[in-house]
Amino acid sequence: MADSSVEVVPSLHCLVARVSGEMAQSTVPLFRARFRQLIVPPARVIVLDLAGVSFCDSAGLNVLLAARRQAHALGAVLRLAGVPEQLQQTFRRTGTDQVLRLYDSVIDAETAPCG
Template sequence: MEDLPSVERTVSGLCLVAKVRGAMDYVTQLELRGQLTQAIDRAERAVVVELTDVSFCDSAGPNVLLGALREAEKAAVVLVLACVPVPLRQILEMTGADQVLRVFDTVADAEAALSS
């Protein structure tokens, strides 16, 4: 059975934190896109995508994140990443996605930057 993704949403100040769990891959990308779009639709100003519990990521992962960024921009919502595991950070660097996506070490760092 695939490690199906889930996105747990919580509101923290002006930010909606979307905690992603499970795999970010070709098989799960449509489900994950839908869940991130729902988070963006519910956000007032900003979404922090928290990635601590991502268990696996292939090349579809950055595409999902970049797609979410485009959706957020259309909705006038800021989208950033936090707590990116080293393997995923390496994929973002290799693909150049780290040049487009803002990455923070912690959710608190992201919230502080977004509230200033």
């Protein structure tokens, strides 16, 4: 659990958080709490950089979906960037890629038009 983290990184355009480690049942409380802290007004666009995520199970997927719901309820947009191929495959298999917005890089996510 100690190697899993969420770190806010500087950005001019939106709130960017670098997520790393395993997003699994044992780390869900950490991620849930951090995402709740980050997704608050006045944030309009939140980018989660998942390039450092080494593993994500169904509990991790649920945390990401909950973060999307929280952002949506506040009128904000949640974007995922740098999603590792293994996680992209999981998103495709589960249909999660139809709900979450995926971008190749943080820069792509930051500069994508809202809407």
